Amino acid sequence: MSVDAAQQLERNARLMELLARTALADQAAFEQLYRMTSPHLYGVALRILRESAAAEEVLQESFVNVWHHAGSYVAARSQPLTWLTSIVRNRCLDRLRKHDVDTVSIDDEDHAMTIADRNPLPLDLLLSGAEAGAVRRCVEALDAGQKQAIALAFYQGLSHSELARHLKQPLGTVKSWIRRGLERLKTCLDGAGLAR
Amino acid sequence: MNYRRPERADALAAQYVLGTMSARARARFTRLARADPALAAAIRAWEDRLLPLADSVPPVEPPEKIWTGILARIDRTAAAAGSQRRTAWAAVSLWRGLALTGFATAIALALVLLSPPLERPAATLVVVLAGQDAKPALVASAERNGRLLTIKAVAPLSPGADRSLQLWALPAAGNPRPLGLVPASGVVQIALPVDAGTALQNVPALAVSLEPRGGSPTGLPTGPVLYSGPVERLY
Numbered sequence: 001m002s003v004d005a006a007q008q009l010e011r012n013a014r015l016m017e018l019l020a021r022t023a024l025a026d027q028a029a030f031e032q033l034y035r036m037t038s039p040h041l042y043g044v045a046l047r048i049l050r051e052s053a054a055a056e057e058v059l060q061e062s063f064v065n066v067w068h069h070a071g072s073y074v075a076a077r078s079q080p081l082t083w084l085t086s087i088v089r090n091r092c093l094d095r096l097r098k099h100d101v102d103t104v105s106i107d108d109e110d111h112a113m114t115i116a117d118r119n120p121l122p123l124d125l126l127l128s129g130a131e132a133g134a135v136r137r138c139v140e141a142l143d144a145g146q147k148q149a150i151a152l153a154f155y156q157g158l159s160h161s162e163l164a165r166h167l168k169q170p171l172g173t174v175k176s177w178i179r180r181g182l183e184r185l186k187t188c189l190d191g192a193g194l195a196r
Numbered sequence: 197m198n199y200r201r202p203e204r205a206d207a208l209a210a211q212y213v214l215g216t217m218s219a220r221a222r223a224r225f226t227r228l229a230r231a232d233p234a235l236a237a238a239i240r241a242w243e244d245r246l247l248p249l250a251d252s253v254p255p256v257e258p259p260e261k262i263w264t265g266i267l268a269r270i271d272r273t274a275a276a277a278g279s280q281r282r283t284a285w286a287a288v289s290l291w292r293g294l295a296l297t298g299f300a301t302a303i304a305l306a307l308v309l310l311s312p313p314l315e316r317p318a319a320t321l322v323v324v325l326a327g328q329d330a331k332p333a334l335v336a337s338a339e340r341n342g343r344l345l346t347i348k349a350v351a352p353l354s355p356g357a358d359r360s361l362q363l364w365a366l367p368a369a370g371n372p373r374p375l376g377l378v379p380a381s382g383v384v385q386i387a388l389p390v391d392a393g394t395a396l397q398n399v400p401a402l403a404v405s406l407e408p409r410g411g412s413p414t415g416l417p418t419g420p421v422l423y424s425g426p427v428e429r430l431y
Contacts (some may be wrong), residue, residue, distance in 0.1 A: 020318070024364070024403055024424075027270075034263060039255035046256055048215075056262050063266045070421040078240060078305045082247045089215070089247070128252045135248065153216050154249060160216050182210040183230055189245050191336035 011036075015080035023071035030070075034063055037081065041088045048092040048157040058091045096157045120153035138188035146181030149174055203232070213246050275291060288323050291360035319428045321392050323402045324425035327351075330397045333423045334382065336363070336402055338392035340429075345375065349382020355406060363415060365399045366424075377411055378404060 015036065021029035038059060045055035065087060073083050120128070126139055126147060139147065145167075152158045152166065160178070164171040211217050212225050229235040258264045319341070325334040331351060338345045347363065355361045361378040363386070376386035403424035405417040412418050 016418075017414075017416055021372065023421050024218045024366055024405075024417055025401075026366070026372075028369075030270075038254070038262070039257050040251075042258040042262075043253045043256040044250050047253055056258065060262050060265050060269070063262075064269045067266070078244055079248075082243055085247045085250050086213075086243045089250070093215045093220075094222065097217070097222055122295075125252045126249060139249075150214065151215050154246065155253065157215050159218065163216070163333070165425055166258070178211070178214070178216060179207065182207070182214065184208070186206075186245065 004067055012079055012081070013187075018040045019073050021069050022032065023073070030067055038063070041083070041084060044085060045088055045092050047048055047155050048089070048096060050156075053097065055092075056145055058088060058095065062088045062091055093157055097159070122155040125155050126151035129153075135189065138185055141188060142181050142184060143177070145169075145177045146184070149177040150185075153178065204236050205235055206242075209235065209242050210246075212239060213242040215232040237360060257306035319393070321396055322428045322430055323425045324428075325402060325404055327423050332425075334378065334404065338388070338396075341391045343388045343391055345386040345388055345395075347378055347382070347384045347386065349378075353378070353380055353382045355380055358409050359419075360407050360409050360411050361404050361422070362411045362417070365396060365402045366401045366403055368398045368400055372403070372417055374411065374415065375402070396427055399427055 008068040010038045015033065018029045018036070041062070042067065045058045046052065049058065053147060062084075066084065073080065078086075099174055102132050126135070135152060143152070149163055152163055158166060160175055163169075163178075164174045167174060169177075208217075208225060209229075212222065215406055217225060225235075229239055308387040319339070321336075321340055323339050324332045325336065327333050333351045333353070334347060334349050336345055336347050353361060361380075363375040363378055364372040365375055366372050375388075376384070380383055402418070403421050405412070405421050406419035407417070408419075
């Protein structure tokens, strides 16, 4: 086992323990959990929401939620960081999509415009996010359009119509890139025995 | 949209986790998944597939005011007893806010269990452990200079065949300490290594968690906290 993998296992075990203690209302454990994971989660929220006030609010709401629901985390079902990331991302996406409805497409353009300024670019993130062997292989095997569309959707929270505008492609094309890309990722990852 | 076809459900779960669904579709899908375990499992599987991709996002140190804001909010909810809560901490605070009648019933039950009888001035420890619904489920009691902790269920327990209920001391500082297993019958006497007064010194509360059969393999709680309650010192 590589040093990295061993460190990650150790970190996971530590996070699980902190979550278990948080479920028992141990405030010190909760603070450690926050210190260990909030920079990562804040980074994720900032990229999707692109606005620090909104990202701060989501991070705060998410951790209040974790304090109240730490007992519902089931270790056998997912990694602790995956569980925490899902809580933060779901709040970000709910917020972003609600905003879409309120403001219709007026700032869709801005939204798509700001993406080009962001470093690292979503596609680079997708490829470097896939460091662990099989995931990387699966991501690299996707077509260029699929990769680009999935990266923008995942890291920047772009909806189908925003993707179409940003990539200057018909909506139907973008939708099928996403759908086929996800199907291929699934087949590849499940085949590698990684996903579950 | 037809959510019943498994491959359709799986494709929608993928879009949900990737984040491309519209607000309305997201809201509807969230609602459906709450009632449909297969849909919830499909979402989880996609989270396991896709969310590790978030690891490459550069971390950003959040401003300290977020943590102070979180602390302020959890302290406030912990102090506001009386409404529905879901956590162990909340159960404790709720317990404190229980109507006096419920409290009195629980204490009376606890006192009935005590030995020796009340006319002798024995200093005792009593813990009423309540669930999320704030209803007392278990009473733990001990004489302060005795070494037996008596547990009695005041409501039916159903941990399930492959699970055990484990009782923990929650010290003011440090890790929870396992005290023993509580059988499904809910009645047990746990032998303490030292007298109860010493064993539960600086232990403000006890809790019961759901564990694999035979108890937590790690020595720390791994499952959800089902019941908890503050340690009361009676004289």
